[in-house]
Amino acid sequence: MGKEIYMKKTASDRLNIFLFLLPGLILFIGILIAPIFLSGYYSLFNYNAVSGEMSFIGFDNYKEMFSSNAIGFMKALGNSLLLAALSVFLQLPLSLGLALVLGKGIKGERIFLSVYFMPVLISTVVIGQLFLKIYNPSYGILNIVLEKLSIISADNHPIWLGNKNTALIACFIPTLWQYVGYHMLLMYAGVKSVPIELREAAMLDGATSGQVNRYIVLPYIKSIIKISVIFAITGSLKSFDLIYVLTNGGPLHATEVPSTIMIEMLFQRNRYGMGSAIAVMLIALCFVFALIVNKIFREED
Amino acid sequence: MAIGKKKSSSNEFESKVYSKKMTPGKVVIYILLLFWLFINIFPIYWMFTFSLKSNEEIFGANVAGLPNEWLWSNYSRAMNTGSMGVYFLNSVIVAVVTILITLIAALMATYAITRFKWKGSKPMNSFFMLGLTIPIHASIVPIYVILINLKLTNSLTALIVPYSAFSLAMAILICTGFMIEIPYELDESASIDGCNRWGIFFKIICPLMKPAVSTVGIYTFLQCWNELMFANIFNSKEEYKTLPVGIQGLSGAYTTDWGPIGAALAVATFPMLFVYIFLSRRIQDSFIAGAVKG
Numbered sequence: 001m002g003k004e005i006y007m008k009k010t011a012s013d014r015l016n017i018f019l020f021l022l023p024g025l026i027l028f029i030g031i032l033i034a035p036i037f038l039s040g041y042y043s044l045f046n047y048n049a050v051s052g053e054m055s056f057i058g059f060d061n062y063k064e065m066f067s068s069n070a071i072g073f074m075k076a077l078g079n080s081l082l083l084a085a086l087s088v089f090l091q092l093p094l095s096l097g098l099a100l101v102l103g104k105g106i107k108g109e110r111i112f113l114s115v116y117f118m119p120v121l122i123s124t125v126v127i128g129q130l131f132l133k134i135y136n137p138s139y140g141i142l143n144i145v146l147e148k149l150s151i152i153s154a155d156n157h158p159i160w161l162g163n164k165n166t167a168l169i170a171c172f173i174p175t176l177w178q179y180v181g182y183h184m185l186l187m188y189a190g191v192k193s194v195p196i197e198l199r200e201a202a203m204l205d206g207a208t209s210g211q212v213n214r215y216i217v218l219p220y221i222k223s224i225i226k227i228s229v230i231f232a233i234t235g236s237l238k239s240f241d242l243i244y245v246l247t248n249g250g251p252l253h254a255t256e257v258p259s260t261i262m263i264e265m266l267f268q269r270n271r272y273g274m275g276s277a278i279a280v281m282l283i284a285l286c287f288v289f290a291l292i293v294n295k296i297f298r299e300e301d
Numbered sequence: 302m303a304i305g306k307k308k309s310s311s312n313e314f315e316s317k318v319y320s321k322k323m324t325p326g327k328v329v330i331y332i333l334l335l336f337w338l339f340i341n342i343f344p345i346y347w348m349f350t351f352s353l354k355s356n357e358e359i360f361g362a363n364v365a366g367l368p369n370e371w372l373w374s375n376y377s378r379a380m381n382t383g384s385m386g387v388y389f390l391n392s393v394i395v396a397v398v399t400i401l402i403t404l405i406a407a408l409m410a411t412y413a414i415t416r417f418k419w420k421g422s423k424p425m426n427s428f429f430m431l432g433l434t435i436p437i438h439a440s441i442v443p444i445y446v447i448l449i450n451l452k453l454t455n456s457l458t459a460l461i462v463p464y465s466a467f468s469l470a471m472a473i474l475i476c477t478g479f480m481i482e483i484p485y486e487l488d489e490s491a492s493i494d495g496c497n498r499w500g501i502f503f504k505i506i507c508p509l510m511k512p513a514v515s516t517v518g519i520y521t522f523l524q525c526w527n528e529l530m531f532a533n534i535f536n537s538k539e540e541y542k543t544l545p546v547g548i549q550g551l552s553g554a555y556t557t558d559w560g561p562i563g564a565a566l567a568v569a570t571f572p573m574l575f576v577y578i579f580l581s582r583r584i585q586d587s588f589i590a591g592a593v594k595g
């Protein structure tokens with residue numbers, strides 16, 4: 001009621017609305033919106049920002065991006081989609097399992113939750129450097145443990161990050177390690193928000209713990225799972241930090257992702273047009289995947 | 302097998318509600334939980350131990366135990382070779398100023414969107430929410446070109462402005478959640494007392510937004526504290542490097558000497574974890590608010 005009376009429009013309100021929005025709009029339009037269009041514009045040029053050369057070439061950058069093996073965009077895109085699939089089908093189920101167990105109320109719940117979330121707070125560069133040491137062929141803790149367990153022999157230590165068959169998986173493991181806790185926390189918050197009456201009612205009807213999870217909890221936290229899936233997929237498409245620290249796309253481009261190619265185009269080859277084209281493609285892909293996930297979850301209803 | 306498993310988990314659910322008895326199912330769950338706990342803690346523990354060891358210990362004599370000889374000199378070597386102190390300070394300055402700018406812009410915009418009645422408020426909100434899905438890559442080339450032209454590469458401003466812009470959408474989302482909870486009667490009575498829109502904003506709304514301020518602050522802090530791509534590209538001079546870039550460079554300087562790298566990693570990590578011990582619930586709530594309020 002009070003809202004209706006108070007919210008009468010006055011002449012000076014127009015100006016006030018504008019002034020209150022101004023700082024946000026300047027930042028948002030200046031740094032996010034305008035650059036998207038500028039990137040789109042640059043992507044139509046053969047452009048070297050250092051020398052200032054700029055010549056219009058239409059969609060040639062995009063054609064080259066999708067067809068050239070030398071640039072390797074398709075391979076990089078495939079890699080990032082593989083990372084996305086691993087996140088969705090390995091990382092998220094693990095997070096969900098932990099969230100369901102902890103959310104049901106178990107002794108030590110808070111301690112488990114807090115420790116599982118801890119890696120999220122550590123800088124990705126630190127995690128990358130740490131895993132470089134863990135994976136170190138001669139002295140890394142991974143090979144030493146595997147040798148102690150007689151899984152590998154002392155004179156034949158695998159070079160996890162240097163072998164093109166294992167490098168991408170080796171890059172995925174630290175991501176899994178870092179972000180399981182993040183998704184778990186979101187899902188845990190969802191599980192905790194399920195009204196206790198719903199659980200009790202189902203239980204009195206003789207539902208098992210698994211059935212309660214399947215028919216009560218999961219539908220209840222569907223919107224959170226959707227957000228996690230979107231974050232996992234777009235996060236994989238955009239992935240950069242960890243790959244940059246661990247392999248920088250190597251060996252032999254085995255772990256290249258779109259972002260590493262984009263950076264290479266920009267700062268090693270001064271191809272700002274091509275770099276922009278890759279950036280535009282990434283924005284579009286993130287957007288499209290978010291829409292697809294939204295649609296899949298809506299059809300589930 | 303499957304049936305047996307189901308039975309034990311149902312027992313376990315009942316025992317949870319009706320008694321505190323340990324069942325076999327519960328034991329299995331605890332073993333798995335403890336195993337994952339170990340997986341989470343061990344790399345950090347290992348990092349801490351090798352930050353205090355010599356190469357001989359790390360490479361064979363004492364791989365995973367506590368150091369035989371605690372080499373605190375690794376820490377002084379890390380601090381002296383690179384400029385860890387400078388990187389740390391830069392990261393703090395960037396984070397704090399980014400949080401301030403983000404908060405001011407977000408609080409003002411949220412106020413315009415939620416406390417004024419106008420046709421454009423919903424579309425304006427949706428417009429800002431676009432920022433949640435736009436990756437930071439979107440602006441890398443244009444901003445780099447502008448920075449070169451303005452000769453602003455190698456400055457903290459080159460990071461603060463983009464970080465603020467990219468934190469804005471989440472900040473508005475969080476602020477909106479809190480601001481719509483504030484009763485409109487407060488604005489109304491202040492208005493009757495002769496307070497104008499700006500007075501209401503500063504005297505009534507802002508003081509009541511403290512929980513939102515801490516949530517936005519924590520969330521934004523971690524975003525810019527860890528950012529690598531922009532920091533790596535825009536600032537190449539030692540005196541403007543942030544912590545992630547600095548550590549990356551330091552590891553290049555000490556490729557074979559593990560102790561000082563471990564020390565640098567520890568310096569970048571443990572202050573954060575120390576704060577987390579005391580504020581764990583607050584920090585967790587910030588992440589939940591960020592993702593779930595959407």
